[in-house]
Amino acid sequence: MGSDREHAGGPHGLGRSRTAVAAERVIEALIRICGFSAIFFVFSIFLFVLLSGSDFIVHRLDLREFLFSAEWVPTSVSNKRYGTLALTLGTFSVTGLAMLIAVPFGLGAAIFVSEFTDGKVKEVLKVVIELLAAIPSVVWGFVGLVIMNPLIIAIFDAPIGLNVLNGGILLGLMSVPIIVSIGEDAIKAVPDSYREASMAMGATRWQTTVHVLLPAARSGLLAAVLLGVGRAIGETIAVLMATGHAVQIPHSPLDSVRTLTATIASELGETARGSDHYQALFTIGILLFVLTFVVNLSADLIVRGVRGEQR
Amino acid sequence: MNTPLPFSTTAVTQANRNRESVIRALLGIVTVLLVLPLLAILGLLVKHGAPAMTLDFLLTAPAAGMTAGGIFPAIVGTLWLVGVSLAVAAPIGVLAAIYLNEYAGDHWGTRIVHLAIVNLAGVPSIVHALFGVGAFVLFLHLGTSILSASLTLAIMTLPVIIASTKEALAAVPMSFRQACWVLGASRWQTIRHVVLPNSIQGILTGVILQVSRAAGETAPVMFTGAAFYLPFLPQSVHDQCMALSMHLFTLSTQVPGVPEALPYATALVLVALVMSVNLTSILLRSYLRSRRKW
Numbered sequence: 242m243g244s245d246r247e248h249a250g251g252p253h254g255l256g257r258s259r260t261a262v263a264a265e266r267v268i269e270a271l272i273r274i275c276g277f278s279a280i281f282f283v284f285s286i287f288l289f290v291l292l293s294g295s296d297f298i299v300h301r302l303d304l305r306e307f308l309f310s311a312e313w314v315p316t317s318v319s320n321k322r323y324g325t326l327a328l329t330l331g332t333f334s335v336t337g338l339a340m341l342i343a344v345p346f347g348l349g350a351a352i353f354v355s356e357f358t359d360g361k362v363k364e365v366l367k368v369v370i371e372l373l374a375a376i377p378s379v380v381w382g383f384v385g386l387v388i389m390n391p392l393i394i395a396i397f398d399a400p401i402g403l404n405v406l407n408g409g410i411l412l413g414l415m416s417v418p419i420i421v422s423i424g425e426d427a428i429k430a431v432p433d434s435y436r437e438a439s440m441a442m443g444a445t446r447w448q449t450t451v452h453v454l455l456p457a458a459r460s461g462l463l464a465a466v467l468l469g470v471g472r473a474i475g476e477t478i479a480v481l482m483a484t485g486h487a488v489q490i491p492h493s494p495l496d497s498v499r500t501l502t503a504t505i506a507s508e509l510g511e512t513a514r515g516s517d518h519y520q521a522l523f524t525i526g527i528l529l530f531v532l533t534f535v536v537n538l539s540a541d542l543i544v545r546g547v548r549g550e551q552r
Numbered sequence: 553m554n555t556p557l558p559f560s561t562t563a564v565t566q567a568n569r570n571r572e573s574v575i576r577a578l579l580g581i582v583t584v585l586l587v588l589p590l591l592a593i594l595g596l597l598v599k600h601g602a603p604a605m606t607l608d609f610l611l612t613a614p615a616a617g618m619t620a621g622g623i624f625p626a627i628v629g630t631l632w633l634v635g636v637s638l639a640v641a642a643p644i645g646v647l648a649a650i651y652l653n654e655y656a657g658d659h660w661g662t663r664i665v666h667l668a669i670v671n672l673a674g675v676p677s678i679v680h681a682l683f684g685v686g687a688f689v690l691f692l693h694l695g696t697s698i699l700s701a702s703l704t705l706a707i708m709t710l711p712v713i714i715a716s717t718k719e720a721l722a723a724v725p726m727s728f729r730q731a732c733w734v735l736g737a738s739r740w741q742t743i744r745h746v747v748l749p750n751s752i753q754g755i756l757t758g759v760i761l762q763v764s765r766a767a768g769e770t771a772p773v774m775f776t777g778a779a780f781y782l783p784f785l786p787q788s789v790h791d792q793c794m795a796l797s798m799h800l801f802t803l804s805t806q807v808p809g810v811p812e813a814l815p816y817a818t819a820l821v822l823v824a825l826v827m828s829v830n831l832t833s834i835l836l837r838s839y840l841r842s843r844r845k846w
Contacts, residue, residue, distance in 0.1 A: 283675070349578075526679045533679075
């Protein structure tokens, strides 16, 4: 390598041995391949999950029943039903409750960290929120089982504490770190000249935040919330453990439900490979893939749009 | 003589100031309410888990139908899964980040790569599991094995490595590269001898983060390689293994009659592992920022 550097010259490294140039070609080809690997992976995920359920999807899937029937009875001997409405509503109810908690708390914390603290306090808060994000989802599920469950039973006098409320609170706490960190980035990205102009007019920090910073950062904040939603929809093990395994349309936060993700996780191990039930679970996987894809794509487009404007 | 001084507080500014401090306090409380669960969880895990935390617990296998004994095979299994997934994800992730930061122009191809990474990061973990079953376990005939599970984990954690490596590479000033090009070095020579040496520690923090993510995941390994219980340690990547995350799931939902302290202690070990890895990454990052030369 030492001689390389001594003789290097010109854009292609004049005076280098053929092998050195060839090695560089190989490495650059590898870099290009890896660069595009993400496309390949996303595409193969979609393809493999789709193909694994293809026979069912093509021949026996009744899309109306699949999307709009609440009857998920895959193990019945005589009358198997594959309706996911109850599961979808389970996912939406838990996600919705999670966002009721995560959005005000997440945006409040993002504003606090970005505009009302600095120095050491800011650093410490950011580290703590990052650590909150690091807690594995199975540990959250465990917390739901052993701490939240008895707590909810005691406070609400509910027959069981594994329900929408339990899962919603856990998912809320799990989504908060994303909303805080992306939201803080969005607020921080508003140019200081905006703050200075507002303060020079005599506005307080809070007035500046509400009337100047939040409107200026609204796209970034919306993207932060959407990414939080995506996280909540896709979360599996924690909701599997905390929401109580009941396939039903929830009518109150104290009802047990089962989400799309939890259904796959709890039933995949018990189905025969290639059976309709097995393939139906992969079809749910496609539904989940599409759902999160749309949510994440919108978040990304919104952020992109903002960057375009600022240029 | 009663005209107010130009900068004295009026009633309006005083009211504003009072409101300001109330709002500041409220926002502070909201933020602290987010910190509390972290402390509460850690506190409870330590309180209930510490009594069972002995050297024996860490170094023996589960016994009596998992209602006694330790978690040694689960720790070993998690190390296998993390190690193999890291060996796969780190090179691909770092090279992908090099492509995006050093080679790719601002055109539609790059846009699509970026979109793919965002969506790869957003795919639910259970869908990654389905993919792992379809692609690695069945299609590639790898069976339920450490290899299948690790490959699934690797793809899932790839965006973590790409994002942080890209950030580390972007932090190297353009002038460093220009100086190198002016001397006649090629693009790759510049990357190899200037960009990478100046960003290697930043890249490391991302790789460490990947370890923490991979160690904590349950769903992707559940159907691809992690077993409920195995009486022996894995000998190669083609064996199944136990995993800490999976073991905690099993203990708390699948096995009746487990003494309370066992799942708590397992959770404590898992959280301690993930947190210490994370904290290392965070400290390394802030240390690097503080001594950056440019």
